[in-house]
Amino acid sequence: MVPQKVFWGLLKFIYKTINSKENINTWIRDLNSDAKSAVSVDCVIFGYDEKELNVLSIDCNMPPHIGKKSLIGDLVKVHETLDQAGQRILKQRTGIEDLYMEQVSAFGNPNRHPLGRVISIAYYSLLRIRNYEIVDNEDKHLEWIPISKINTLAFDHNEILSVCLSRLRKRLKERPIGFSLLPKKFTLIQLQKLYEIILGFELDKRNFRRKLHSTELLIDLNEFQQDVSHRPAKLFSFDYEKYNAKKEKQTLKFDL
Amino acid sequence: MVPQKVFWGLLKFIYKTINSKENINTWIRDLNSDAKSAVSVDCVIFGYDEKELNVLSIDCNMPPHIGKKSLIGDLVKVHETLDQAGQRILKQRTGIEDLYMEQVSAFGNPNRHPLGRVISIAYYSLLRIRNYEIVDNEDKHLEWIPISKINTLAFDHNEILSVCLSRLRKRLKERPIGFSLLPKKFTLIQLQKLYEIILGFELDKRNFRRKLHSTELLIDLNEFQQDVSHRPAKLFSFDYEKYNAKKEKQTLKFDL
DNA sequence: TCAAAAGTGTTTGAAATACACCCATGT
DNA sequence: ACATGGGTGTATTTCAAACACTTTTGA
Numbered sequence: 001m002v003p004q005k006v007f008w009g010l011l012k013f014i015y016k017t018i019n020s021k022e023n024i025n026t027w028i029r030d031l032n033s034d035a036k037s038a039v040s041v042d043c044v045i046f047g048y049d050e051k052e053l054n055v056l057s058i059d060c061n062m063p064p065h066i067g068k069k070s071l072i073g074d075l076v077k078v079h080e081t082l083d084q085a086g087q088r089i090l091k092q093r094t095g096i097e098d099l100y101m102e103q104v105s106a107f108g109n110p111n112r113h114p115l116g117r118v119i120s121i122a123y124y125s126l127l128r129i130r131n132y133e134i135v136d137n138e139d140k141h142l143e144w145i146p147i148s149k150i151n152t153l154a155f156d157h158n159e160i161l162s163v164c165l166s167r168l169r170k171r172l173k174e175r176p177i178g179f180s181l182l183p184k185k186f187t188l189i190q191l192q193k194l195y196e197i198i199l200g201f202e203l204d205k206r207n208f209r210r211k212l213h214s215t216e217l218l219i220d221l222n223e224f225q226q227d228v229s230h231r232p233a234k235l236f237s238f239d240y241e242k243y244n245a246k247k248e249k250q251t252l253k254f255d256l
Numbered sequence: 257m258v259p260q261k262v263f264w265g266l267l268k269f270i271y272k273t274i275n276s277k278e279n280i281n282t283w284i285r286d287l288n289s290d291a292k293s294a295v296s297v298d299c300v301i302f303g304y305d306e307k308e309l310n311v312l313s314i315d316c317n318m319p320p321h322i323g324k325k326s327l328i329g330d331l332v333k334v335h336e337t338l339d340q341a342g343q344r345i346l347k348q349r350t351g352i353e354d355l356y357m358e359q360v361s362a363f364g365n366p367n368r369h370p371l372g373r374v375i376s377i378a379y380y381s382l383l384r385i386r387n388y389e390i391v392d393n394e395d396k397h398l399e400w401i402p403i404s405k406i407n408t409l410a411f412d413h414n415e416i417l418s419v420c421l422s423r424l425r426k427r428l429k430e431r432p433i434g435f436s437l438l439p440k441k442f443t444l445i446q447l448q449k450l451y452e453i454i455l456g457f458e459l460d461k462r463n464f465r466r467k468l469h470s471t472e473l474l475i476d477l478n479e480f481q482q483d484v485s486h487r488p489a490k491l492f493s494f495d496y497e498k499y500n501a502k503k504e505k506q507t508l509k510f511d512l
Numbered sequence: 513t514c515a516a517a518a519g520t521g522t523t524t525g526a527a528a529t530a531c532a533c534c535c536a537t538g539t
Numbered sequence: 540a541c542a543t544g545g546g547t548g549t550a551t552t553t554c555a556a557a558c559a560c561t562t563t564t565g566a
Binding site: 188206209210225228229230232233234 | 516519520
């Protein structure tokens with residue numbers, strides 16, 4: 001005789017094995033069938049040109065969005081990380097390599113893409129337009145559009161842009177991502193204008209300078225602008241070494 | 257005679273249409289083939305029990321992680337949003353319905369899952385353990401584990417947990433998510449203890465109270481604890497209506 | 513000498529922090 | 540009366556915000 005306890009235990013085990021959602025065969029089947037989704041990465045590349053903030057866009061040639069602009073994006077390959085996908089897409093579509101991008105959010109509305117289920121992971125990055133030559137490899141009117149002139153984009157790209165813009169503005173205040181948008185030697189006026197353009201509102205000159213100096217991360221070069229028809233401004237550079245050292249030692253205070 | 261310009265324009269158009277990465281047929285083919293990934297949602301459900309902060313976990317029965325604990329998660333269905341997937345998974349695995357969850361991040365390392373490419377979107381939520389009866393539908397040792405006792409989890413779930421915990425702590429300071437973890441009528445001491453347990457450090461009693469009162473969102477019930485063997489504490493409740501009204505009017509100040 | 517942009521300090525109010533003693537109740 | 544945990548206020552410092560005039564240069 002088999003003890004009841006053993007019998008029921010065995011029965012339960014068999015039941016579990018057959019029915020478990022986590023049964024490996026179920027997983028393997030799901031993984032290879034209709035449970036799969038297409039996953040894309042969309043890159044919101046912000047470009048600064050000393051006048052305004054722009055976004056990199058291309059023509060969308062997919063019905064029903066033909067004629068609209070869209071962000072640059074593509075499906076994620078099976079072998080690559082999401083970060084790598086972002087890098088690849090950027091390089092493929094623009095020729096730009098090795099640009100730091102930050103993941104922002106996943107967008108998964110099942111109706112967001114006309115051809116079926118495409119879940120998109122959004123990334124943003126920020127660069128100085130004149131430091132990069134963008135190459136329209138795919139001849140899709142790759143172009144910078146001022147964010148003030150953005151109209152209806154394809155898919156849910158307006159929403160993605162909006163979320164990424166919020167993230168950019170938040171980061172600008174808490175990390176030194178603005179300094180790569182200026183020449184190595186810059187004036188405080190240039191820096192302030194940059195902050196104002198990206199944030200979208202004006203700042204107080206004296207308070208801005210006080211905050212910047214209080215970080216102790218600006219190097220006073222004791223050099224001055226040349227060939228300007230007014231009082232030449234002092235040149236500064238940003239001390240990335242000191243910044244990293246402070247971050248290591250957790251004595252960093254950078255909050256504008 | 258066709259003008260050269262028209263001829264080359266046409267040729268270019270044809271070339272583009274055939275070769276474009278965005279060619280619709282290419283997309284459709286990609287969407288239905290190996291470019292697809294499995295996408296899962298993993299839910300980090302934090303549970304508060306007046307003593308410590310816990311995470312909901314189940315046994316992982318997938319090699320090579322058998323014996324480890326894992327977060328609750330499942331593949332996303334084709335027809336559902338990511339948010340809906342989170343809700344479904346939670347209900348399926350625990351019986352809990354309608355719990356607000358916030359998306360935190362996507363994890364896409366191609367080696368993170370032993371059975372192949374599975375991109376995971378992480379969500380977190382927070383609840384009061386004694387308000388919910390969790391039902392282990394799938395008999396997988398569904399249980400609350402104190403975060404102080406978490407060891408190696410399956411997959412990359414330690415990383416996911418860590419990112420979600422940071423997010424939870426950030427949110428606790430800027431949104432009133434803590435009040436749902438207490439009885440409707442609570443004492444300030446209970447509230448402070450809750451903040452200390454979740455944040456992981458102690459707070460100053462007087463400063464904490466001052467901050468709370470300055471939000472003007474606590475309702476002084478003029479009632480007191482009963483049956484305690486010491487001075488009974490005053491009871492308060494949180495004014496959700498006023499909170500929502502202030503949020504609408506953008507006059508909200510809630511920053512602890 | 514004028515136009516154009518650069519540079520510079522102080523005051524005020526709000527918020528963060530640190531800190532120690534008395535109070536009300538049940539036993 | 541005592542043990543237990545509840546409750547309260549002030550002084551100090553730090554940070555944010557508002558604000559106007561002088562300086563330097565080239566034309």
